[in-house]
Amino acid sequence: MPWDRNQMAERAALELEDGFYVNLGIGIPTLVSNYVPEDYDITLQSENGMLGMGAFPTEDEIDPDLINAGKQTVTELERTSYFSSSQSFAMIRGGHINLSILGAMEVSETGDLANWMIPGRLVKGMGGAMDLVAGVQRIVVIMDHANKAGESKLLKKCSLPLTGQGVVDRVITNLGVFDIVEGGLRVVELAPEVTMDEVHEKTEAAIVT
Amino acid sequence: MKKVYSAAKSALDGLLFDGMTIAAGGFGLCGIPENLIQSIKESGVKNLTIASNNAGVDGFGLGLLLQDMQVKKMISSYVGENDLFMQQYLAGDLEIEFNPQGTLAERLRAGGAGIPGFYTATGVGTKIAEGKELKEFDGKTYVLERGLKADLAIVKAWKGDEQGNLTYRKTAMNFNPECATAGTVTVAEVEELVPVGALDKMSIHTPGVYVQRIFEGKHEKRIEQRTTRAA
Secondary structure, rough: OOHHHHHHHHHHHHHHHOEEEEEOOOOHHHHHHHHHHHHOOOOEOOOOOOOEOOOOOHHHHOOOOOEEOOOEEEEEEEEEEEEEHHHHHHHHOOOOOEEEEEEOOOEEOOOOOOOOOOOOOOOOOOOOHHHHHHHHHHEEEEEOOOOOOOOEEEEOOOOOOEEEOOOEEEEHHHHEEEEEEOEEEEEEOOOOOOOHHHHHOOOOOOOOO | OEOOOOOHHHHHOOOOOOEEEEEEEEEEEOOOOOOHHHHHHHHHHEEEEEOOOOOOOOOHHHHHOOOOOEEEEEEEEOOOOHHHHHHHHHHHOOEEEEOOOOHHHHHHHHOOOOOEEEEEEEOOOOHHHOOOEEEEEEEEEEEEEOOOOOOEEEEEEEEEEEOOOEEEEEEHHHOEEEEEEEEEEEEEEEEEEEEOOOOOHHHOOEOOOHEEEEEEEOOOOOOEOOOOOOO
């Protein structure tokens, strides 16, 4: 059985290490926060200017001055600090954030990432994604293995405009976990009952052993 | 020199002109200079270039300036929350220059700090780097981005004093400190204007040297995504 969204997020939580400062993208990556081991000390960064992001507020706690990068209301923690946008991206660009987990439309076998625009469609902007992939120490992508048309999203070369070149370290799909290595993708782990044959069949990118 | 004004309209008196560049603080609708935006709308000034992370929503924030086609160009990282913006953009009435969020923040910071350009790895190998100078440092490629200055910066702070010293509240800080430094003239609106000496001197985020005009205003503080958990 391939993994579902929650199982992909649960698997991605294994990428966390005690003491990490982490930036989570919007969508499935946000779910990773549900699977942080209790004895781990993890600090979530929100690129609009916050370290130490808490849960969503109760109705009584809602504060319009306290939102995350998805513009959602959130809460603060004892450890929280606030700072300006240039400071926020100094810690991202400067390599001080240990891990970012992001969604993607396409990833290439050389670690190129595309997740911000589809030519001919309305372009809304890249937000902080280009800065994150260029600056954060380790980039893990969570995405479905194939798009809605059933085509591989792990490609030899991205067809969409890039967010970053050679930036992805690891990809977690519904079929398994793949590392970007010399020559292509190395299979780290497969979801239950997923076979190598199925992976080969559903992957355009080169797979190395 | 007196920096304190009674309201947005008087604080903007003599500063606005067609074709000017404005840097506006805020992230989404959080920490935006609501009163100054409203007053710029009422002034009717046109052909504006606005550097702001986002473009507001329909009928609020910078979205107000789209209603009468006052904006010629936006310099932003993400504009997805505004239908009118998208209509004008698709019709060719509005130009957009996408900047990665951190690059936009650093461009404003650099502009305000007298740094005409800087190299960053952000955007290398993407459309963003096309036509820009690339340079290798220690085996890694970086792209040259320019510092960004504005004729006017409009910012919103929590508390400010009569000298223009500003303190922001929580994530409503965002781009406001950078914008404050990047304006040839900076106008700040605050929730609470306090006498000099009333702010904690060690908690001032924007020193008054960057702020030429200041006033106290009322703020709606609209929430864009109201997300909650059960109590």
